[in-house]
Amino acid sequence: MEISQLLKDKQAVIFELDNVLFPEKDYLLQVYYLFAQFIEYTEQKEAQAILDFMRVELEQSGSEGLFEKTAGRFEIDHKYQHNFDLLHQNARLPLKLLLFQAMLNFLQELVVNRIKIFIVTAGNPEQQLNKIKQTEWNGLEQYLTVYFADELKQQKAEIFQNILTSNHLSAEEALVIGANNFDAQQSKIVNLPYIRSQEIFN
Template sequence: MDAYQYVKDKQIVIFELDNVLYPENDYLLQVYYLFAQFVEYTEQKLATSVLEFMRTEFEENGAGQLFEKTAAQFGIDKKYQYNFDLLHQNARLPLKLLLYKNMLEFMQELVLDRKQIFIVTAGNPEQQLNKIKQTEWNGLEKYLTVYFSEELNQSKVEIFQNILNSNNLSVNNALVVGANNYDRQQSKLINLPYIVSLEIYK
């Protein structure tokens, strides 16, 4: 189905950020690259080897305990956990983060039709803001309203309801676009229409 068929009767669309608007791997792999460069500079460990280990471990087993595994593999002092974590929050990326092509086109259509766009994102607020600042929005940034659930200390469903209330809208006037079961469950709590981002294509 053409993506726009989902929202022809909606006034607002609410997105998660990670793996909905852009691939989170693009952020994390650049953070690992920067950390590997840092390790080479401070500890004279070969950056290419450190990065290759981190990339493989991440792709096979995910991000959990990645610093600990890398530190054990290369004899890296545990004090550098701080630097690793800090890079996740404020890294200046070598490359801009790019939106999924289908999501970029979808959001551009929403703007043309004067529909409101919200991003409600979980996770560390400083890290999520850093991602947003380093994303190539192609001019869309001025049409975005962003909520950080952790900063507000609210669940997503509470934020969804607040968005509806502040715009005098019912659940039938909105759509949530997510990529995980949590987003689906939070939407379902107030019967808010929900679709998985992968369903949006041209």
């Protein structure tokens, strides 16, 4: 999609985080790597086998219930669920998270054109903040304004409306970029133009 056409008359762009600015799996797989290393150290179980299992499960079935599946497969004590959950919130990643190249280019274009950048992200606020802190923003972090929906205890539509109101913008002057139907529905509630992130990659 032509970026200049996309940004015509726009004053602000609102992004989700996961699978929009970077692949969520890049974060999760590093968390799983750290967890597998921890289990190898504490329980003498092979880290690589655990990580391989978790990777396949993530790709085939998603992250839901992954600890239970892994614990059952490798006879891991359920007391380690706490460690698993904690790593999601505060893991120090071995590698920085990298933005999709198309998104990096797009964000740089927004800065050049003095278009405001907002991130409105759902999910555990500590975990989402941890992702943001460990992303390679290439100097763009100073231009970001971030809202954590779960921390504010608001639907995204409410936050979108607050962004419009506080920045004196009409719905036509902003754009939401998301990755799922929920983001599309929340945008529609306040009549915000919406596109899926994949449209920028094509």
